[in-house]
Amino acid sequence: MSSSNNGFAIRAESVSRHYQMGAALIRAVDDVSLEVRAGEFLALLGSSGSGKSTLLNLLAGLDRPTSGAIIVRGRNLAEMDTHELARYRSLTVGMVFQAFNLLPRMTLEENVELPLRLAEVERADRAARVQESLERVGLLKRREHRPSELSGGEQQRAALARALVNRPAILLADEPTGNLDSATGEEIMLLLKNFNQSMGMTIVMVTHEHPLAERFADRIATVADGKLVSVTEKPGGRVQS
């Protein structure tokens, strides 16, 4: 499940994402270079509007950089066409959002099955993979429930199951505990850590909660005003850049 990119899962090289808002140029991400090691748990830490979510969207292939390169498995995401990017999002990365983004009209089982439909996995294989994912997050018994019938923590666990079902090498989580109370948030963080350690899954998590990053991440990349301010490695707090 791990990927090799000379030891890096993702390498961002001088990546910028600028927006033109009328006369003003917004530098949401500005000349960021960052290497995410294969199998590590990296926290992107920053305050609201710092550009950390924009950077995560670029790493997820949901957005394209204005300049720079994002290298994954030897391919530059910036040079991929829309179909290749879709395949990348389908098979290489899994995503978890602050707002869970489960489809309210579908049951948990159907929500988790959706990435398998999009990846054109055979119907015969789907049931087993959905069951495996739901078991991993402890929601197998709730599989026929709709998202509105679940608590926030359960919804985020279901979103995690959906992100895992295609067995991606990289999990990208955008404020996964942002809508949860601290106890439930901790449950989710423990699950993420478990995936990271037991499955060797590379995790990049966006958060504005420093204690959470400190406690669970292997490294903390701090972003402010679109720039990468520092990368801190645990334990000991070695500053990389």
Place this chain on the structure above:
Amino acid sequence: MKITDLTELALRNLREAILRNSLTTVGVAVGVASLVAMLSLGVGLQQFASQRLESTGLFNAVFVASRYNVRGYGRSPRQNQNAETSKPARPLDEIARQEIARLPNVNEVYPEIRFMTEVRYAGKPYPTMVAGVPESSHTDGAFDGMQGAFFSSPDADEAILQIQFAKDLSAQPSSLIGKDLVLRYAEREALPAQKGAANAASTSGGSGGSAGAGFSVVPHEKKLRIVGIVSTEPEGGFGGFGRSRVFIPLAIAETLSATEVNDLRDVLNGSNKARTYGSLTVRVKSPAQVPQVEAAIKNMGFATFSLLDTTRNLRLFFTVIDLLLGIFGSLALAVATLGIVNTLVMAILERRREIGVFKALGADDRDIKQLFFAEAGVMGLAGGISGVALGWLIGRGVMWGTNIYLSHRNLPAVNISSVPLWLALGAIAFAIVVSLVAGLYPASRAAHLNPVEALRYE
């Protein structure tokens, strides 16, 4: 995405907004129904007109005349000239009639016999025109809907009256059936050669005195029983029964040997030795064999005319009518397509975030586009099928109403609505294509949504 998954997701999405999507589908159904109803009436009327025209026997008939008196029957002077130079003109006499009857694929050859007469009924004279009717008129529908009965045999001393004439004879025309009338007519009697004047009004013909001596015109009477009254104007072919008011069996008309207009022409031509016919009607086995029989008769030295060209024009006429009906019928479908566009654009607004999630999970632009196309296609298919059923019902309803109206006017029922398989399948296919075209813009718009913006949408 696989087609099965695409269809499942499309059906699920349509079910989620069941009322709005049902109303949109009903819109498509009404559009298709109006198209099908219009075209079913067009097709039905065409079939009805074709059947009626074919029943007149005009389309499997060749009308033959001598070139002595006919200059072409619709042909250009040059064509006519060429035809005339190929074979010499011949008199249209009994020999020619027998010769034509022996041609392959010819069912029947009979002359057009019409003559002026004076009908005596209840002691009063009524001048009118009499026509000889062949036995085949009984089965080809020319006397459909008549009161009473057709002639009991091909040589029965019986007559059928046209309703207007019957009204002249009696205020209650139906009471005439079974009664007798007397036909006073001028019989043509050939005079012996070199003999002078006849004992009656007589004439003689020939050029330079080299021809026969002519014929006498002798008044005669024939008693006939009225067996039927026909309320329509029976069509007996090109110039067949036109304007005739009394119809008698053709065999009887021939035996009467009544003086006709062409007798005078024979006198002038000096060809009055043998009786000639003004024209002959040749019944061919099927319309497809008409051209070949027509060519053979022309080759014998006669002028011919058939109505095959008229059927081609009829088909052209109904094609244009169908086209116009189709255009008017399609207007409702065009309005329905706006409904599809509106529904799908609304769906994009409502499902904006969902589209973002789909893209984040690996859907590419094509998947999103196909999903919206599938939804439009399902609405088109459902609307098309129900529209065909509704259109068929409307056509049947119009036909039902028409037949009630006709029955009140004592006219036979007609079948003026028809939904053939090609129309049903074509309308469904058209509904699907139109729906897919309507889905083009919404599908493209949905496919090109920026996933980051879509995920941010509340």
